[in-house]
Every structure is written in structure tokens, then in C-alpha cells.
């Protein structure tokens with residue numbers, strides 16, 4: 001498996017997540033929609049904010065994992081399990097490119 005290919009995939013995914021996180025942040029700052037004067041409208045808006053915040057947090061969590069994976073590639077230990085040190089199954093890395101654990105240690 002080509003590490004450079006995985007690296008490119010991770011970088012592309014990082015771009016995507018970064019712009020998603022930025023977009024949810026912008027929505028949360030009400031750049032697109034000012035807070036309604038109507039109370040029941042505000043309730044709906046706040047519920048939407050919770051959803052947005054959840055999406056932003058999820059994107060940021062994945063971003064952190066991707067940054068760790070990229071650091072592991074640069075450090076040259078991307079292919080070994082962070083827990084037991086065995087080589088991680090390449091098929092697993094294809095499916096979950098930001099994992100740092102072998103199938104065994106992930107469970």
C-alpha cells in the first residue's frame with residue numbers, strides 16, 4: 001500500500017472537515033440568520049445550534065485524529081499499532097486511515 005496515497009486522502013479529508021467546521025462556526029455566529037424576535041422561533045434556532053455544534057465537534061474530533069495520523073506518517077510509525085507495535089492490517093488502514101491501532105487492540 002502506498003503511504004503517499006493515504007497521506008493525500010488524509011489531507012483531502014482534512015480540507016473537507018476544516019471547511020465544514022468553519023461553515024458550522026459561521027452559522028453559529030449567525031452570519032446567515034439573525035436570532036429571531038419570536039420566542040418559539042428562537043427555540044427552533046437554538047435546537048439547530050445544538051445540532052450544528054454537534055456537527056462541528058464531530059468534524060473537529062475527526063480533524064484531530066487525522067492530524068495525529070499525518071504526524072505518525074511523518075514520524076514513520078504509521079503502519080505499527082500504537083499499543084502493541086504489530087503491523088496494522090493494510091485493509092484496516094484503507095478502511096479507517098486515521099486509526100493507530102491494530103484490529104485486536106481496537107476492541
Ligand SMILES: [Zn+2]
Pocket residue numbers: 081082083084085086101102103104105106
Ligand atoms: Zn495492537
